[in-house]
Amino acid sequence: MKGVSCPVYLCLLAILISLSSVKVYSREKINSEEALLRYWNRHLCPPVAAAADEPGGKLSEQALAFVALQARLADSARDTLLLPEYGRLMDELQSGQYNSALAFVQFKTAKLLYSRNKKKEGIELILHTKELLGDQHHAFPGIGSYYAFMGQIYIDNGEADQALDYLQKAVASGFCERIDEYYCWGNIGLTYFNLGNTPKALEASFKALEIIKELKDSAEVVSMLGNIGTIYLKHGDYKSALRFLSLDYEGSVQFKRWESATAVQIMKAKSYMQLGHYDSAGVSLRLADSIAGQCNCVSNGAKKEYYEQLSKWLSQKGNWPEYVKSIDSFIHYSNKLNSEARMTMSNFLGTELKVASNMYEAKMQLVDSERQRQLLVRNLIIVIIVSLLLFVLLIFNSHRKGRKAERKIYELNLENARKQLDNYLENIRTKNQLLEELQGQIERHSSERPADEVQKIDIELASKIEQASLITEEGWQEFTYLVEQVHQHFFTKLNVIFPNLTPAEVRLITLIKLKFSIKESASMLGISADSVRKARYRLRKKLSLEDEISLDEMIYGI
Template sequence: MYRPALFFIMFFSCIIQAQAQKLSPAEIDTLQVHKQDSYYEKGQFSEGIEFNKKIIQLCEETHYTKGRIRGYINIASFLYSLGRYNEGMQYLQKAENLSDVYSDDVLQASLFVWYGKNYHALGFIEKSNENYSKAIDKAVKIKNTKLKRRLLHFIYGNKAINFDQVQNSDSLYFYIHKAYRTFPKVVEAANLTDYFLRIKKNQDSAKYYLDRAEDLLKTSGKTFDYMMYYYAAGQYYGSKKEYKKSLEYYERSLGVAVKMKRPESILNNYKEIAEIYRLQNDIPKAGEYLLKYTELKDSLAENSKVAVQTSEKKIIEDEKKLYQNSKNKLYYILGTLFLLCVLIALFSYSYYRKNRKQDLLLKENKDLISQKNEEVHGLKTKVNEAFDNMLLLAKTNDPSFITRFQEVYPEFCKKLLSVNPELNTSELILCAMIWLGFSSKDIATYTYITPKSVEMKKYRLRKRLNLEDQKNLYLFLQAL
């Protein structure tokens, strides 16, 4: 960064820390943008969160809504990088509440894209794509051409990852290439390297994009871009069976990922390094990195569990809001019709009698609804009692637990056995306990085995279910 800009940032950072004077909206905007990039480049996510909290406080004092919205979104982006999706969703909701009164295409596009990234991380792919589409609708309206290209590039690149997860290779390539054409960067060149290696098995095309990534890296110099290039190079040389060279690049990528505190990237590197050691028949080293991979994956899964619940609540709230809007429109239409009916009733006795019949029908419907509500309440009570009884059987390691579980959730068991009809009773019990939300520690306690044994059982279960390494076991079972 050139010296005047650096001096400017340092100058206003001192002002914030000393709180010696108020900053103008333009000064806050500049400070937020420059400092955000700086914290990301250095992997100083916690420091970035604290900085934005101070900025938000200043914005509250000066009633600068735009700065508050950007601050909340910035905090959510740092929390995403730390794998703290639950907290990130809460800050995005704060930004969304304010964006209802302050409309800005850039901020709303950013808000939707970070919603999309969080939903993707938690396995809600359809909801993620929905938010990416909203982000694109807002981004294309941005008047600043350079900013619009950068933002669209970011959205296209992230949307491509969703199609990779649902194994739609055509849409995957379409969006990666669209992001690359919109704004050529190291990330997309590296992702295209991965696409041609993993999907198309075309080493020549992969090498072309790997070389392009290396060329772009010369002008970029960003730490994150180095991590992506090293990872892509590790993939390429691994496919060429040049394992020593592949391992060197993966270790470089891992070093940068650790420095930047990016858990998902660390996880991917652990997996690939373990595989390279396995291919070299270095079983101890492969086991060492596989254990690191498993421990980190379980840790992220535990963090994701609470975030999944928060996201489900957010989805329900969105649906309620949509329903309420539809309901309000319906009330408006019904109100208009009612006024017309009243006017007509003044001139038509026959319509009055018809209206009276409708009133009687409405009363009958209310009575029927009341009766149905009582029936639903009774069914809910029975279901809750059955669920509590089933949990007690699980916690006491009662042999009848799995039988009771199959009675309460027959469809789950049926779908699970359709995946692998040869699952034994022990594996069915493990699946049931994971589906009910028990942690590895809980399962170990209730079944009188060690947590390490539970992890080994989970590992074997994944193999029995033919579950890919990058897929979350808990989310997979929840989706059945």
């Protein structure tokens, strides 16, 4: 026994020494922002348990606090109660001027706010993160997830091109979690859908469906099936659309997502009508109306689509009085939807501008503070020299950045005006197209009705057509305001060059400037196409244009 005890004792001693040395070696020192970001990247991307040995260093408390917050966030049903703790951590990082670390915490906080329907606060915070981060992305933990979230923000606010740029960066960078990858591919599908590229939209959406099936999230599987059905509908593959939409409807009912169930039935009705199955379309429309009436949860977009499909179905059935009512409802909800879209875009652009202005002011304050600090540590002669140099530099930078800020404001306002004008013109063209379809329906069905009934319906519908096709004086004022915003000083130049134009001639010239066809101009002005041609001829004479000069090209040049 004595011969064995000595080696065992020595072995135990060696093991203890070894364990002690490992512990000392593994105790990580977090004394810089770079080390802090590396620690978060290891423990949060993907999420893993914290190391057994707590790190040391002056930033170790912040490192552990954020990892613990993220763990509590995953397990908490009332996660918004953690927001004050996020706020305290951000204050600590801001006071230490750890901008990249602050940007990462802001990103996570913005994502939490946005997912919990605090969208305004989430948007403002993530845009502040974008300005704060600048182009310093190399050390940002899980940068792909940040790009994916930025893409979601831009697609939700109607900025498809910018959204696609961020989402493609996200795919190239990789993701912390598979769920982020799913949402990214889903948003890529939605972006391509909005851009009209249905093959790309289908490819991305099927990729998202594959991922979410692996994650076994049944509710999200249902949502993605519906997205694919909607893309097939736009692509013109109505049978495939019905197959996926039916699966979406079954899942929506199972999960009691009544707004989704209503929207699915409306899209099914549209698919059925494209296939000529009007009885099935009627069943879907009645079911959509029934669900919407019970849940009172349908958006203006769904209502617009519902009345558009209902009006087409009623026209096939020859129910003209109800058809007229549905057209009125369609126009009403179209206007509401366009107004909401303009408001959303305006608010988003306003938030972008506000954040950019605040960041600019903060940077200016930082420059001034640094200048004051330097002045205190220099002698009198150096102070005078440096003060003069800094003063010149400050003025130069101030003017340069001021011009840049003014240019950005101008570009944001111009882009907003262009999009509002495009939405306005698209709404007018859609309305005119529906009115032309209505006129065609009247002419086709006139031969199928008794003369006295046709006359009565024609009088009522003619009144509706005339009322809907003409733009009111208030509408013209809004229209000319948007034109002036996009084509600045157009009306002033026109008045200087041709001071004797009548209001009617100014309106005709405005429509030519916007490249309206003769048929579209006739509908806008409430006159016949021949009358528009004659008005154009009289205008040429009045402006004394030579035969080789195009009226359109002359107006485009104003």
